[in-house]
Amino acid sequence: MEFKTVLTTCPYCGCGCGLLLEILDGRLIGTLPSKTSPVNQGRLCVKGWSVHEFVTSPNRLIRPLVRKADRLVESSWDEALDLSARRLKEIKERHGPDSIAVLTSAKCTNEENYLLQKLTRAAIGTNNIDHCARL
Amino acid sequence: MTNSIEEIESADCILIFGSNTSIAHPLIATRVFRAKARGAKVIVADPRKIPIVLQSDLHLQHRLGTDVALINGLMHIILKNGWERKAFISERTENLEEFRKVVEKYSPDRVSEITGVPVKDLETAAQYYAKAERGSILYTMGITQHTTGVDNVKSLANLSMLTGNIGRESTGVNPLRGQNNVQGACDMGGLPNVYSGYQPVTDQAVRQKFEEAWRAELSARVGLTATEMFPAALEGRVKAMVILGENPVLSDADSHHVEKALEALDFLLVIDIFNTPTSDLAHVVLAGASFAEKEGTFTNTERRVQMVRKAIEPPGDARVDWRIIQELSNRLGYSMDYDSPRAVMEEIARVTPSYAGIRYDRLQGDGLQWPCPSTDHPGTKFLHQGKFTRGKGLFSAIEYKPPAEVADEAYPFQLTTGRIHVHYHTGTMTRNSPSLEREVNECLLEINPEDARELGIGEGDRVLVSSRRGSVSTRVKLTETEKRGTVFMPFHFFESRANILTNPMFDPVAKIPEFKVCAVKIEKMETGSAR
Amino acid sequence: MSKKIKETVRTLLVEGKIRGFLGLIERDGHVMPHLFGDPQELEHLSLGDHGRAGDARYPLNQILIQLMRAYPEETFAVLVRGCDERGLRELFKWQQLREEKVIPIGLGCPEELARACECEKPFPDNLLDGPKGEKVEGQKVARVNAMDIDARLRFWKAEFDRCIKCLGCRNICPMCFCKECTLEEANLIDSGEIPPANPTFHLVRAIHMVGRCIDCGLCEEACPADIPLRTLYKKVAEIVSEEFGYKTGYTVDEKSPFNIIEVK
Ligand code: SF4
Ligand code: SF4
Ligand code: SF4
Numbered sequence: 029m030e031f032k033t034v035l036t037t038c039p040y041c042g043c044g045c046g047l048l049l050e051i052l053d054g055r056l057i058g059t060l061p062s063k064t065s066p067v068n069q070g071r072l073c074v075k076g077w078s079v080h081e082f083v084t085s086p087n088r089l090i091r092p093l094v095r096k097a098d099r100l101v102e103s104s105w106d107e108a109l110d111l112s113a114r115r116l117k118e119i120k121e122r123h124g125p126d127s128i129a130v131l132t133s134a135k136c137t138n139e140e141n142y143l144l145q146k147l148t149r150a151a152i153g154t155n156n157i158d159h160c161a162r163l
Numbered sequence: 164m165t166n167s168i169e170e171i172e173s174a175d176c177i178l179i180f181g182s183n184t185s186i187a188h189p190l191i192a193t194r195v196f197r198a199k200a201r202g203a204k205v206i207v208a209d210p211r212k213i214p215i216v217l218q219s220d221l222h223l224q225h226r227l228g229t230d231v232a233l234i235n236g237l238m239h240i241i242l243k244n245g246w247e248r249k250a251f252i253s254e255r256t257e258n259l260e261e262f263r264k265v266v267e268k269y270s271p272d273r274v275s276e277i278t279g280v281p282v283k284d285l286e287t288a289a290q291y292y293a294k295a296e297r298g299s300i301l302y303t304m305g306i307t308q309h310t311t312g313v314d315n316v317k318s319l320a321n322l323s324m325l326t327g328n329i330g331r332e333s334t335g336v337n338p339l340r341g342q343n344n345v346q347g348a349c350d351m352g353g354l355p356n357v358y359s360g361y362q363p364v365t366d367q368a369v370r371q372k373f374e375e376a377w378r379a380e381l382s383a384r385v386g387l388t389a390t391e392m393f394p395a396a397l398e399g400r401v402k403a404m405v406i407l408g409e410n411p412v413l414s415d416a417d418s419h420h421v422e423k424a425l426e427a428l429d430f431l432l433v434i435d436i437f438n439t440p441t442s443d444l445a446h447v448v449l450a451g452a453s454f455a456e457k458e459g460t461f462t463n464t465e466r467r468v469q470m471v472r473k474a475i476e477p478p479g480d481a482r483v484d485w486r487i488i489q490e491l492s493n494r495l496g497y498s499m500d501y502d503s504p505r506a507v508m509e510e511i512a513r514v515t516p517s518y519a520g521i522r523y524d525r526l527q528g529d530g531l532q533w534p535c536p537s538t539d540h541p542g543t544k545f546l547h548q549g550k551f552t553r554g555k556g557l558f559s560a561i562e563y564k565p566p567a568e569v570a571d572e573a574y575p576f577q578l579t580t581g582r583i584h585v586h587y588h589t590g591t592m593t594r595n596s597p598s599l600e601r602e603v604n605e606c607l608l609e610i611n612p613e614d615a616r617e618l619g620i621g622e623g624d625r626v627l628v629s630s631r632r633g634s635v636s637t638r639v640k641l642t643e644t645e646k647r648g649t650v651f652m653p654f655h656f657f658e659s660r661a662n663i664l665t666n667p668m669f670d671p672v673a674k675i676p677e678f679k680v681c682a683v684k685i686e687k688m689e690t691g692s693a694r
Numbered sequence: 695m696s697k698k699i700k701e702t703v704r705t706l707l708v709e710g711k712i713r714g715f716l717g718l719i720e721r722d723g724h725v726m727p728h729l730f731g732d733p734q735e736l737e738h739l740s741l742g743d744h745g746r747a748g749d750a751r752y753p754l755n756q757i758l759i760q761l762m763r764a765y766p767e768e769t770f771a772v773l774v775r776g777c778d779e780r781g782l783r784e785l786f787k788w789q790q791l792r793e794e795k796v797i798p799i800g801l802g803c804p805e806e807l808a809r810a811c812e813c814e815k816p817f818p819d820n821l822l823d824g825p826k827g828e829k830v831e832g833q834k835v836a837r838v839n840a841m842d843i844d845a846r847l848r849f850w851k852a853e854f855d856r857c858i859k860c861l862g863c864r865n866i867c868p869m870c871f872c873k874e875c876t877l878e879e880a881n882l883i884d885s886g887e888i889p890p891a892n893p894t895f896h897l898v899r900a901i902h903m904v905g906r907c908i909d910c911g912l913c914e915e916a917c918p919a920d921i922p923l924r925t926l927y928k929k930v931a932e933i934v935s936e937e938f939g940y941k942t943g944y945t946v947d948e949k950s951p952f953n954i955i956e957v958k
Pocket of ligand 3: 856857858859860861862863864913916917918919920921923
């Protein structure tokens, strides 16, 4: 038996509230505000209080999907990644790197954003990268 | 934000401009409540009677899209009464005279006519803010999502410089970032013109530095913004897109147009944690991990870099996104070999001056606010102390321009869009949270009861809302929140997509679409004809 | 840091008397709830003081309920202050926890905290460490009592106007354990309204806390609107004490006048 709380940062608005995820035997069972966070000092809004709900939703994607005969069907990681890389390479070769555009995410981590812009600029060779800061 | 969240508490005047603070940034509203309890004056400038108005001393309910006129009007009054901070202006700013010429044209009477705000209220607001020892401005998308978004922001900067309310504790011009890591996505170079830390791709020395660090040849051409990508896809200039955790079909203006653009692509790759209307159009969808399943950092609206810690494993075969990106890069022939997000942050610190002092070990406790140029630097609570980034602060002379689309006979209402308290953005996460969905599970068009009566519409009736770009059906809610002639729709709901209606016309500099104003008409639908 | 508490818990763990100790741990520069199963971890034990005395208190009893639902046959020790002990007693009576499965580890509160809480009994009877502090005479309820009835209503309505319906007051409450919550009953409180029905929302909650609220103050500390909720519930407790002669959490055998359900 294991129960612990893990301190992390709210995935919703830009306040960046500190929250504690309650973990019982590897399962996420609830959320508490961090009392010691300088931002929210033990408070959360209604969205922050409910983060465990979407994380554990049965609707989560759990496997890659690939379009076949106009339907998205489950596939292996190798198949999905190989296909993606092949198509992107073909398009880059035929139409040049600026024919590819990338939207990175205001919901992902700094590290992921950094890597995706690096991929866009260094691996694809275009500056066509943006995210929805404007939205 | 130029300043920090906790500083808001000690301001003695807070001007909230186009920010539905208690709904969209609840924990910043907390600080406003506290300032108010300590005796601060709170002014809300917003076309809607949003909940924070209940806590204000003054509500300037200006017409949609008349922000520049309103701000110029306040500055006109300040100059006329000699309330400007002369010492600050002469020491730290330039171009006051040019600016004064434009502001002189915005007499209270004229501004009152454009904005609909009574002259007396303009005067009170100008006085509260100008006379404050510590005046703080908070703003969000109500300011930026206009064809004049950049003008609006510059106008607020003018107002703060004129009164010396910047570069000190509890002052500043503070954009509240709407999404948890918008700040970080910008900081990390998720923008078409800059690498991480806002280093321009067009600067040869910078480019060379990155070419060496990354061992790759890099393009000097500024890329496309998100709002330019979709037209480019329709024109065939963009053939493939990679979309990480975004849902432009719901979030972008003129939704139909975005859908057509994505359908026109030869290849669309989406990485997300749920199926979305955007991933439905993809050729490949990769199952990513939620924040609870990975390690990394987010940067909040006050530039505070904080840890995200892994609490559980991703479900099924889903994978953490940084690994997905790395594997894709390797398959594209560009090798990436990080063993952890910590290693990625070490590289970020090496190439990004404002993050140079950031290390995971230093982020325990309260995190760090950038700029943090070295490992012994404590981080930066507020910006522009003693000096602006560009040296002297520049007053910009800005004329008012009406919104790109105003109500007319055919489309007699002005529609504005935004959030509601239980939902977030396109609802991908919140609509999968049963307790939030229970609170509100459908779109409601908010309309003033008088307007509704004239249209013969009652509470909960279904209506067809149409703009020049399309129509959506939704039920209505009668509320005094809206003034006559203005209606509001949240953009979270796929069933009633507000962004089918919105105007994709964007600000020429910031390329932000005018989500906050477009013209619509409203027709009652007969029961049974719901579509 | 209390040696006594650490040693007592260590002994309980080593002797196998408990499956774990539910307390607070210091980690990542913060304080958070944790189930200590390994005596080694006790090195990082925290008693909930971070910047100020008791500023990092958490609803441990609420977590304990979840643990005991998952492991009904196990025995746990739990860190309790005066209010938490009152909570345990009521939770036993409400059949949410089984007394024979819980070992309270009692901690008395320093005067500074007792004053801030205006606490009637700032220590548990099961006191293991910390002071056996004095009852603090409350000022806050007295101030509200001093207002005439119209001023009082105006005062509360102005406070409630700031409510953003985060439901944090309910979520953090160690004594809110209902499966269905009246605050979500759409016939009583319109959904989707901010601020929520004023004052219905707050009075509904206050009434539902009769005989349950043990005056821990966690709700008020969790309120993003800084509404003086604790004062409201203290007032309710005062009425219940005067009208029904019942003081929540002070006795082990007597049940609240609102706890009339018989479970066999
Ligand atoms: S809990 Fe609410 S206020 Fe805090 S970061 Fe999350 S969404 Fe924002
Ligand atoms: S003080 Fe608040 S949190 Fe504590 S028991 Fe009473 S209602 Fe619940
Ligand atoms: S914690 Fe405060 S703001 Fe949240 S619902 Fe309760 S009273 Fe309202």
